[in-house]
Amino acid sequence: MEETGGVKLLGFWVSPFAQRVKWALKLKGVQYEYIEEDIYNKSPLLSKLNPVYGMVPVLVHNGKPISESIIILEYIDEVWKQAPLLPQDPYERAQARFWAKFAEEKVRQSVWEAMCSSGEEKQKAVKSAVEAFEEFEKELKRRGTKFFGGETIGFVDIVAGCISYQLALHEEVGSIKILDSSKFPAISEWIKNFLNHPLINEGLPQKDQMFAYFSKRSKEIASQKMSHKTA
Amino acid sequence: MDGEVILLDAYASMFGMRLRIALAEKGVKYEYREENLPKKSPFLFQMNPIHKKVPVLIHNGKPICESLIALQYIDEVWHDKNPLLPSDPYKRAQARLWADFVDQKVHTLGRKTWSAKGEEQEAAKKEFIEALKVLEGELGEKPYFGGEEFGYVDVALIPFYSWFHAYETCGNFKIGTECPKFVAWAKRSMQRESVSKSLADPEKVYDFVLILKKHFGVE
Numbered sequence: 185m186e187e188t189g190g191v192k193l194l195g196f197w198v199s200p201f202a203q204r205v206k207w208a209l210k211l212k213g214v215q216y217e218y219i220e221e222d223i224y225n226k227s228p229l230l231s232k233l234n235p236v237y238g239m240v241p242v243l244v245h246n247g248k249p250i251s252e253s254i255i256i257l258e259y260i261d262e263v264w265k266q267a268p269l270l271p272q273d274p275y276e277r278a279q280a281r282f283w284a285k286f287a288e289e290k291v292r293q294s295v296w297e298a299m300c301s302s303g304e305e306k307q308k309a310v311k312s313a314v315e316a317f318e319e320f321e322k323e324l325k326r327r328g329t330k331f332f333g334g335e336t337i338g339f340v341d342i343v344a345g346c347i348s349y350q351l352a353l354h355e356e357v358g359s360i361k362i363l364d365s366s367k368f369p370a371i372s373e374w375i376k377n378f379l380n381h382p383l384i385n386e387g388l389p390q391k392d393q394m395f396a397y398f399s400k401r402s403k404e405i406a407s408q409k410m411s412h413k414t415a
Numbered sequence: 416m417d418g419e420v421i422l423l424d425a426y427a428s429m430f431g432m433r434l435r436i437a438l439a440e441k442g443v444k445y446e447y448r449e450e451n452l453p454k455k456s457p458f459l460f461q462m463n464p465i466h467k468k469v470p471v472l473i474h475n476g477k478p479i480c481e482s483l484i485a486l487q488y489i490d491e492v493w494h495d496k497n498p499l500l501p502s503d504p505y506k507r508a509q510a511r512l513w514a515d516f517v518d519q520k521v522h523t524l525g526r527k528t529w530s531a532k533g534e535e536q537e538a539a540k541k542e543f544i545e546a547l548k549v550l551e552g553e554l555g556e557k558p559y560f561g562g563e564e565f566g567y568v569d570v571a572l573i574p575f576y577s578w579f580h581a582y583e584t585c586g587n588f589k590i591g592t593e594c595p596k597f598v599a600w601a602k603r604s605m606q607r608e609s610v611s612k613s614l615a616d617p618e619k620v621y622d623f624v625l626i627l628k629k630h631f632g633v634e
Contacts, residue, residue, distance in 0.1 A: 236516065236549065250508045252515060262504040274491040278479045285481060286465070319465055 191216035192244040194230060196223045198389050198397050200292065200346030201253040202241035207342050208257050210383045212264045254284060254343060261339070269339040280339045283323060283332065287344035290316035295351060299358030299398065300405040306360070313362050317371060320344070324370040330377050341378060348375045349388050350398075357398045417493075420445035421473040423459055425452045427615045427623040429522070430482035431470035432574035437486055439609035440565070441493040453630060483514055486570060499567040513553060513560060514571040520546040521575050529585035529624050530633050540586050544593045551596040558603060565607060573610055576601040580617035581624040 191209065193216050195202030209216050221230050221240050233242045233249040243250045243259065250259050261269045270277050294316055298309035324332065332340035351363055365372040379385050422438065422445050424431035438445050450459055450469050462471045462478040471478050472485040474492070479485045490499045500507050524546055527539030550572070554560055560568035579590050591598045604610050627633075 236512070245505075248505055250505070250512075252512055255508050255511045255515065258511065259504050259508040262507065274488055275474070275477055275479070277491070278484050278488040281484045281487070282479075282481055285484070 190246075192219060193217070194219045194221050194233065194240050194242040194244070196221055196240050198394055199223075199240055200350060201239075203346060203388075204253045204342050205241045205243060205256050205260070206387070207337075207345065207384060208260045208269060210386070211269075211337060211342075212260065212267045214260070214264055254288065257284075257339060257342060267336070269333070269337075269342065271333075271338070280333070283320075283340045284343040286316070286319070287340060291320055291344060292346055295347065295354050295362060298360050298362070299354040300402045301409070302406060306358075310360050310362065313360075317362060317368055321368045321370050324374055331374065337378070337381060337384070341374075345378055345384065348378045348384075350394065353391065353394050353398055357395065357402055417443050418475040419473075421448060422446070423448050423450060423462060423469055423471040423473065425450045425469045427577075427620045428469055429574035429578060432577065432613050432615065433482045433570050434470050434472055434485055434489065435613035436570050436573070436609045437489045437499060439613060440497045440499070440570075441489060442496055443489070443493055483518070483571065486514075486567065490567070497565075499561070499570055501561070501566070510561070510567045513550075513568045516546075516550070517568070517571045517575070521550075521572065525575060525578060525582055528582040528588075529628065530631060532633070536586060540588050543582070544588075544590070547590070547594040547597050551594060554596065554600055559600070565604065569604055573601060573604045574614060576605070577614040577617050577620050578624075581621040584621055585624060585628075 191214055193202065193205055193209070195205070195218060197220060206218075219229075221227060223240060226238060230240065230242065231238055233244060234240075234251045237251060239251065241251070241253055241256060243256045245259075245263070250256050257269060270280055290312070294309055294313035298306060298313050301309050329335060331337050332344070347363075355361055355363070363371065420438070420443055422431070422434055424435070424447060426449060435447075448458075450456060452469070455467060459469065459471065460467055462473060463469075463480045466480060468480070470482055470485065471480050472488065473479075474488075479488050486499065500510055521543070524539050524543040527536060528543055531539055550560075557563070559565045560572070582588075583590055605614070
C-alpha cells in the first residue's frame with residue numbers, strides 16, 4: 185500500500201463498527217478510500233496497522249493508524265471541524281460520551297448476545313436488552329429532539345445507529361422481540377429519522393446478505409458455546 | 416472559580432483513584448464522600464441511576480459517571496493546569512486507545528486473578544502478565560506513558576498498582592519478577608504526591624478483596 189496522505193478506512197462489509205466511521209466521514213464530507221478486509225482471513229496489513237487487537241475498523245490518516253470505532257469518531261471530530269459530532273460544552277460532551285458508551289455496551293452488545301444465545305442465557309440477554317432500550321427511550325424522550333445530538337445527527341446517533349438497520353435482522357435471526365414500537369415510540373421515531381438521512385441510508389449492506397451472515401455467525405457462536413460446555 | 420466539586424467514591428476503587436489523582440494534579444478543591452460498598456446510598460442511586468456505581472464526579476450539582484469520561488471532563492474544564500491528554504489529535508487517539516486497553520485487559524484479567532479458580536484463574540494470570548508486557552512495550556524508554564510528562568494513560572493505569580498485592584496473594588504469583596519495567600514506572604509514578612496521596616493502601620485493598628470474595632462466594 186502506498187504511504188500517501190489522505191484517508192483510508194479498513195473495514196468489513198457487515199461491521200457496524202466500520203459503518204460508524206463511514207457515516208462520520210460522509211457527514212463531514214471527507215473523501216476516503218475504503219479497503220475491504222476479510223476478518224476471517226486477516227491480511228498482514230491489518231496486523232501491522234492494528235497490532236494490539238487485529239480488528240477493523242482502522243482509519244489511516246497521513247499514514248498513521250487509529251483503531252476502535254468510538255476513538256476513531258473522536259479523532260475525526262477533532263481533525264475535521266465541520267458538522268461537529270460532539271457538543272462544545274464539557275458537561276454535554278461528557279453526557280454524549282456516556283450515552284455513546286451505553287449504546288455500545290448495553291444496547292448493541294446485549295442485542296447481539298440475545299441473538300447468539302439460547303435458553304436461560306437468551307432470556308437474560310433479552311431482559312438486559314429491553315432494560316437498555318427503556319433507558320435509551322427515556323433519555324430520548326427527555327431530550328425531546330429529533331436526534332440525540334439535537335436537530336442534526338451527532339456522536340451518540342452514530343454510535344447507536346447500527347440498531348437502525350441491523351436490529352430487525354438480529355431479532356429475526358435470534359427469534360427475539362425487543363423493539364416493540366408501541367413500547368418504544370421515541371426510539372422508533374428516531375430510527376425513522378436517522379434512516380431518512382440520505383448519507384446514512386446510502387450504501388448500507390443488502391438485507392438478505394446480512395441475514396445470511398448473522399444466521400451463520402449465530403449458529404457458529406452457539407456451537408462454540410456447546411463445545412466449551414461439553415469440553 | 417472551581418465551583419462545587421464532590422467526588423462520590425470508595426476507598427479501594429481503582430476508578431475512583433483515577434479521579435482523585437486528576438483533581439490533585441489540577442489543584443481542584445473537592446469534597447470526598449465515601450460510599451460504603453456493597454451497601455449503596457440513596458444519593459448514589461440518584462446520581463448514577465443507570466449503573467449505580469462509583470466513582471461519580473459531581474460538579475455544581477451535575478453528575479458525571481464513568482471514570483475515563485470524568486477524567487476527560489476534568490481535563491477539559493481545568494485545562495490550564497497539568498494537561499493530561501496531549502493536544503495532537505493522533506496522540507490523543509493513542510492515549511484513549513491505551514486507557515481503553517487498561518479497562519479491557521488489566522481490569523478484566525486482574526479481577527479474574529482473585530475471583531476465578533482453577534484453569535480459568537491460571538489462564539487469567541498468564542494473560543494478565545502478557546497485558547502488562549504489552550504495556551511495557553508501549554512505554555518503551557519513556558519515563559511515563561505520556562512521554563516526559565505524567566499523562567492520561569498514567570492516571571488511568573497507576574491505581575491498579577495498589578491492587579497488585581491482592582492479585583499476587585490471591586493468585587499466588589509474583590508480578591514484579593515478570594514485569595520489572597512496569598514496576599519501575601509504577602514506583603516513579605508513586606513519587607508524585609497526587610499519586611501517593613490518592614492510592615489506597617495495598618493491605619487495605621487486600622482486606623477489601625477478601626470481603627468481595629466472601630460476598631461473591633469465591634473460596
